[in-house]
Amino acid sequence: MDSSRQLHLGAFMRPVSIHTGAWRYPGAYPDANFNFRHLRDFALRLEAAKFDAFFMADHLAVLNMPPDALKRSHTVTSFEPFTLLSALAGATEKIGLVATASTTFDEPFHIARRFASLDHLSGGRAGWNIVTTANPDAALNFGYESQMDHDARYERAREFYDVVTGLWDSFADDAFLWDVEQGIVFDPRRMHVLNHKGESFSVRGPLNIARPVQGWPVIVQAGASEAGRRLAAQTAEVIFGAEASLTGGKAFYADIHQRMAALGRDPRSLKILPAAFVVVGDTVADAQAKRAHLDSLVHYDSGIGSLNGMLDYDVSGYDPDGPLPDIPATNTSKSQQQRILDLARAEHLTIRQLAQKAGSYAGLAFVGTPQTIADEMEQWLTEEGSDGFNVMFPYLPGGLEDMVEQVVPELQRRGIFRRDYTGTTLRDHLGLARPENAFFQQK
């Protein structure tokens, strides 16, 4: 393997913590997820620590939980990604800004245009996390009776991607002349009219904005299903992974790289960054105690809501101290559902135990000292379990401060994380090439 490989670090910032007890932790800002001054401060600290990107998940509905669970969710009120990231673009200078946007409930012209605009406003720092929106309640907010089925969502996503990237290439990079003397703004021969007509979309184009600074904003994906992996191997430049163990991570890494090889893609053109929940302590025992205290702040009503959401099945009528019933296959995010089912099976957990894990965070976690956490991160990197991580903080601002003040310096000392940015765009940070325009060669 390439011994010069370094970690790439994203910060998972919507919600600012995935942990449903986070807002109740002693010293935490309860409203950290919905306070722009705090979010701006977090973005500036992450930039000072040279993180690759600030990453926003998204939901197109209030989470589908019963009121007794929902009322305990610190994420029920949240900023919309394009507006928040654009506001942060004005406050920061280097950090990448990755917004989640749905291919199921939006229009390719809007999405292409907003990302192009964010990329220009931020000097080339935009990334698009492509999601197909698993939450069935979202469909009800967009005129549908029920959610489109999983594979149909992915087929639509693939065509959506083709339209968006085609629209980004509406103008050659050198199309704009600003020739005041002749009164010519751009060369119309360097403008492409897409004229897309496909199964799901008819979009003429051109886009009414110049080609993005990065050519295309960075393409990010999270799907771990067969359809998700296929789409990612074809199109993703970053995968926001969900593997909870190094063994699983290595298998996923190998699988995606095999798929890319079969497609003739350069393996360096894709970075795999699993989500990692990071809890830092002075000792391992101290970190574990912090996590245990945090987990104790998850109310059962909240945990069961999270569990139902992940399973896409209501288990609240079953005995909390009994096992999970059989869960029918559903239309939801398969990776999330499978992770819970695997965990229940492997550790023989009751519904109550699973609920606390679901509300706490049941995925990959690094809980220890800066040294042990750096050890684990380095092992994932060197053994090709990942190219870095999308870090989730246990509570804010403390958990973020621990990461940037203690773990990042340790990673830098080991030479596996940058001490400064070497470029200005998100592509620069990730070591990704700028895509050529599909319709125009550079003159």
Next chain:
Amino acid sequence: MDSSRQLHLGAFMRPVSIHTGAWRYPGAYPDANFNFRHLRDFALRLEAAKFDAFFMADHLAVLNMPPDALKRSHTVTSFEPFTLLSALAGATEKIGLVATASTTFDEPFHIARRFASLDHLSGGRAGWNIVTTANPDAALNFGYESQMDHDARYERAREFYDVVTGLWDSFADDAFLWDVEQGIVFDPRRMHVLNHKGESFSVRGPLNIARPVQGWPVIVQAGASEAGRRLAAQTAEVIFGAEASLTGGKAFYADIHQRMAALGRDPRSLKILPAAFVVVGDTVADAQAKRAHLDSLVHYDSGIGSLNGMLDYDVSGYDPDGPLPDIPATNTSKSQQQRILDLARAEHLTIRQLAQKAGSYAGLAFVGTPQTIADEMEQWLTEEGSDGFNVMFPYLPGGLEDMVEQVVPELQRRGIFRRDYTGTTLRDHLGLARPENAFFQQK
């Protein structure tokens, strides 16, 4: 009339100048419309001059012009409104931020959410300019073969407005408790599920963001057709007017106020701000010379493109030095088309003359010294032709500087424009009440 009435001033900033020769004026920034640093600087200057709002028009397609006209348009590449205004929200503190958003090619859930998010990010400074999108080319970018007809667009707009405002009221103002001790974020009895089912939309809700700071962002409209006036009298809080003369302005003002009275609306709940193109000189002759020079920079190919766009009819095949042919009634913005037809008839203009006017700006213009301009503005205010203006600059930065450094101080000296902001929200600046929540009384 109320002698304490004062002017309200918006700045029409997308495009930064409506004049197609603006980018070629000596000393102008050619790319002023697509340079974020410039736009941030303009916003800060307008805020220092205590403008009510920064106003963005929008287009959902490249302007429908032949390439020879299009290539001369400084607006062919532009920022998308939500991303630009959000970035400006972070850079400014007081000025209102009005974004145009289409009810024909977007979803009420998205629009409600983005405006709510912008309103929270900006501390209550968002306004929504409701448009139905007249440009027929926009339809081709959203899967339609042709544009929806004018009246159908307005029916859809009315329902869209009902859904958006209903979604903004998803949470009572006092719904969020952030009770760390009990682990309760909000009171679910203070959340309303809209369950809208209408002709054009089915939207369940609730919106996944707290009620906007302003209750509702300020509702702005520009339509001058019968359907547009009806919708405005029912719903608008600001009308972006298009009357080119004080006589027309007074008639429009009276008509809208009669419609409001018939509906039982308080006349103070709506401000009428016509577009006004302002050219400042040391003498009236100097200002007229500036304007003439600016008009001379409009290329015929560009002017004819603007004219065709306003007419929604291609007249480029007719004798440039002959009169307009009969123009068929079309599906476009009726106010814009009628303005050109009225002008052609009143001044017996040829196609060439009309093309230069169309490319230059054929509507209301104040061309003179700071004193004569203030005289005219004051006359419009006192004679109830308007409540202020949406100022269009002839070129940037010079035209903006002339306005804020010369005209605004003269208006302030006369006591008809604020010397400082007295509140923090756009509603405060405009003197508009905060709407009550339709579903919850304040406790």
